[in-house]
Amino acid sequence: GSQVAVKKLSLQSNQGNREFVNEITIITGIQHRNLVRLKGYCVEADERLLVYEFLNKGSLDRALFSNNLLLLPLFLLLTKLKIPSAGSGSNVVLDWHSRFQIAIGIARGLAYLHEESHVQIIHRDIKASNILLDDKLQPKISDFGISKLFDLDKGFGFTSTKVAGTL
Template sequence: MSLTFLEKGKLQDGRLVAVKKLSSDKSQQGDAEFLAEVRMITSIQHKNLVRLLGCCSHGPQRILVYEYMKNRSLDLIIYGKNDVYLNWSARFQIIIGIARGLQYLHEDSHIRIVHRDIKASNILLDDKFQPRIGDFGLARFFPEDEAYLSTAFAGTLGYTAPEYAIKGELSEKVDIYSFGVLVLEIISCRKNTDLSLPSEMQYLPEYAWKLYERSRMADLIDPRMKSDGFVEKDVMQTIRVALLCIQPHANLRPPMSEIVSMLTWKVEMVKSPIKPTFLNAGRRQTDDKESWEAVSDYFSSTLENESPNLTQPPNSIDSSNTISFSRKVGTFKNG
C-alpha cells in the first residue's frame, strides 16, 4: 500500500495538469503498482476515463501526469465537503458517464479490464461535470477465457462485492457492485457507511433495501433535489438499477451494457432486485469499515484454482514536458 500525493501543476505550454506522486517506496510492490497503472491507462482511451499525459520513473521518484480536472473528485461534492450542488440532470450525467466508462473497460476495449476500486474519490469531474474514472493502480487485465480470477483482496470496503471481499473472487461484477453503491451515494448525497446516523440508516445499501421493501424509495433522494424539480420515474428507475447492481450473487448482476440500456430506457427492466440475505446476517462495523467475517459462509467458492495474471506491455507515452508544481490538492491511498 503506497501513499500518493496529488498536486496541481503546469506544463511549459501552459496546460494545467494533475500530478500524481507516489511515495519513495523502493519495494517491488511500489514498482508494480506504478507499472500497472502506466500499462493500464496507456492501453485504453475513452471520454469517461482520465487521460495520462506523461510519466517519470527516476530513482525513487514515481510520477504520473494526468489531464487536470477542474471540479476535482466526486466525493468532495456528494459528501458535502464543498458548497457545490448538483441537480438531477447533472447527477444523471455523472452516473451514465461512469456506466459508459465501465462498459468500455469490461466489454468494448480491445482488452478486458476490472478497475477494482470504483468509488467517489476515484471519479474526477471536468469543467462541465463530465465524469472520468481515475486511479488504475489496482486495475487488472482480465483473460478473455476466464469468468473469474482468484486473487488477494485489494480495494475499499463498503464498495466492494462480498464474494471478492470474502472469497477473493474477482470479475467485472465486482465493479458493477461498486457502481451500484456509488449510484446510491450520488442520489442520496450520503456515504455508504455513516455511524453518526440512526442504526437502520448507517449502512446505505441496507437502508436502500428497507425503503424499497416499504415502497418508500423517494425517502432516499437528497432533499435538496426534491425542491429542484426532477422526473420521478427516472430517479426511481436509477435506484432500482442500483439495487440490481448490488445483488447478493455475481451472476445476478447485469452487465454494464445492459445497465446503460436500462438507465437510458432503451430496454425495460424485467428483473426485480433480490434482497441480499447477508444484510440480516449480523454484519459488524468497526471504525467506519465493514466486517464481512460474520457472513463468510454465505458464499460458496466459484473457483478452485487461481487463474494466471495477464500482463500487457505499456505503450509509449510522452514524458518530455517539464512540469512546474503548484499547490497540493489532496492525498489518498491506493487500496
C-alpha cells in the same frame, strides 16, 4: 501551456512500483471520454510521477460528501447540492439531472473497460474519490493502480478471493 495533475507514488509501500507500472500499462492502452487521460510519467531515482490531464471540478466524493452539507437548509439537500469547485471560488450545483448524467458517464466508462476495450479491465477500486469531474461535470474514472487485465480471446482470465480496493 496547459494545466496538469501530478500524482507522486510512494515506493515505501509494498505495491508502489507494481501499481505505478500497472497504471502506466493499463491507461496508455485505452482511450475513452470517461477515463482520465495519462499525459506522461517520470521515473528518476526513487521518484515515480504520473502526469494526468487536469480536471478542475475535483473528485465526485468532494461533490457528494462536502463538509458544507451541515450548513445547507434541508430543502436544498433534497434537491440540489452546492459545492466549492477545485481551483475557483464559485459553487458547482449537482442537481438530480447532473447526478444522473454523472452516473451514466461512470457506467459508460465501466462498460468500455469491461466490454468494449480490446482487453477487458477490472478496475477493482471504483469509489467516488476515484471519479474526477471536468468543467462540464463529465465524470472520468481514475486510479488504475490495482486494476487487472483480462484477454478473454486468448482463453484466460483471473479469479481471486483476495479483497481489493482502498479506503
